[in-house]
Amino acid sequence: MAVSITRRPTPRPTLKGRSFLTTGEFTREELSEILDLAIQYKTLGHGRPLRGKSIALVFFNPSLRTRASMEIAIHRLGGHAVVLDVGKGMWTLEYREGVVMDGDRSEHIKEAARVLSRYVAAIGVRSFPALRSFEEERQDPILRSFARHSSVPIINLESAMFHPLQALADVMTIRETFGLVDQRRVVLCWAYHPKPLPMAVPNSFALIAAQFGMNLTIACPPEYELDPELMEMVRAHAQRNGGRVRVLHDRREACRGAEIIYAKSWGSRHYYGRWEEEQAVRERYRDWIVDEALMRATQRGYFMHCLPVRRNVVVTDAVLDSERSLVIQQAENRLHVQKAVLSMLL
Incomplete structure (x- = not known):
């Protein structure tokens, strides 16, 4: 069934600069405007609003659809994707606070998120749960650590508890x-x-x-x-x-x-x-x-x-x-x- 759009949606200024961690942090009206724009992009095309912007995509875990579609989305909008595979071409990352880092993790998310924030307009993070402790992993510690320490928007590419995209x-x-x-x-x-x-x-x-x-x-x-x-x-x-x-x-x-x-x-x-x-x-x-x-x-x-x-x-x-x-x-x-x-x- 074709979906009609009665007006040409434009990005809301109130969404600028926000992170996208779960849909629960957005109202139905805000989510509907995102969907309106997505349908417009699919049916009518789009410009290049990301011209001159770079977005980091940090993958702790494998991906096919998320990785390919995010890279292509950024490219088609005029931006540049910087894809980083944790432990494969970049350092392994620690997320726990106050930990003595004498194990196999080389860098803390505190520094990684702050440094990337100086380079890019946003950071996408994909991190599955270790499936060890439900009480710990239900807090989405890796995603939330990036959100705490970054000064640019964080986009959830699938975390321990949510996959909002x-x-x-x-x-x-x-x-x-x-x-x-x-x-x-x-x-x-x-x-x-x-x-x-x-x-x-x-x-x-x-x-x-x-x-x-x-x-x-x-x-x-x-x-x-x-x-x-x-x-x-x-x-x-x-x-x-x-x-x-x-x-x-x-x-x-x-x-x-x-x-x-x-x-x-x-x-x-x-x-x-x-x-x-x-x-x-x-x-x-x-x-x-x-x-x-x-x-x-x-x-x-x-x-x-x-x-x-x-x-x-x-x-x-x-x-x-x-x-x-x-x-x-x-x-x-x-x-x-x-x-x-x-x-x-x-």
């Missing part, structure tokens, strides 16, 4: 598909995976779905419910924006009548750091795969996933390759929302 691309895709996002019946469905994965994507999708007033159902085994503090925030946003949030442990019941199934695997916070124990629990749910039978329970629903995805583990070939699969559109939209975020913050 992916969430924006998800909502853009839903908006393109349906026109309106309010009251959309979406299911965030846990799926089996042989390894425990971070919670950043499900956290961010649940949050932004609530911010945009969707009717969100989270389908997961009892051991895999999301962080209660995060869910409290999600429910508050849903109430404020006219949406609804449910958590169900029966995935077929959850998917009945859904318009979208968003599949994603994540590790259990109850076994965080004790993954050998968690593996026995995880194996009980090998049948949590999105297949044609599950899709038939929906209201001609669409399938979404952030990628990368394991075929015939998380989702069957038949569903992933079907005309109801939106995964490639989601991935493309990463490019456009990132161009919009860069333009509005810088």
Whole structure:
């Protein structure tokens, strides 16, 4: 479905100079303006608002879509990307405060962030959790350390707890598909995976779905419910924006009548750091795969996933390759929302 723009959006001065760490730090109106600009960029093109500006992209972890789309977004907007792989071409970084640095980490984020701030207009940071301590990693220590010590905007390229750029691309895709996002019946469905994965994507999708007033159902085994503090925030946003949030442990019941199934695997916070124990629990749910039978329970629903995805583990070939699969559109939209975020913050 084509999305019309009734007015030509322009970057809001109030967004200039801000960091983009989670969507929860922005209002729905601000997020909507970012999406308006992203859709304009996708359909009408854009100028070169980053001309003469450099942006550092600091990667602690691997990436395909985020790395490629950010480099291309910066280039197309007239800027220059400086890509830094931690421990591979740059020093390993310490983030803990007051630590005696006599181990294998060569430089502290305090100096790295301050120095980069003298060179670039913004710093993008990608840092997955170590999956050892939930209480520590739920604080997003690496991302927040960059935010504390940098004097330029920090852009979250996926952290221990959040992936806001992916969430924006998800909502853009839903908006393109349906026109309106309010009251959309979406299911965030846990799926089996042989390894425990971070919670950043499900956290961010649940949050932004609530911010945009969707009717969100989270389908997961009892051991895999999301962080209660995060869910409290999600429910508050849903109430404020006219949406609804449910958590169900029966995935077929959850998917009945859904318009979208968003599949994603994540590790259990109850076994965080004790993954050998968690593996026995995880194996009980090998049948949590999105297949044609599950899709038939929906209201001609669409399938979404952030990628990368394991075929015939998380989702069957038949569903992933079907005309109801939106995964490639989601991935493309990463490019456009990132161009919009860069333009509005810088």
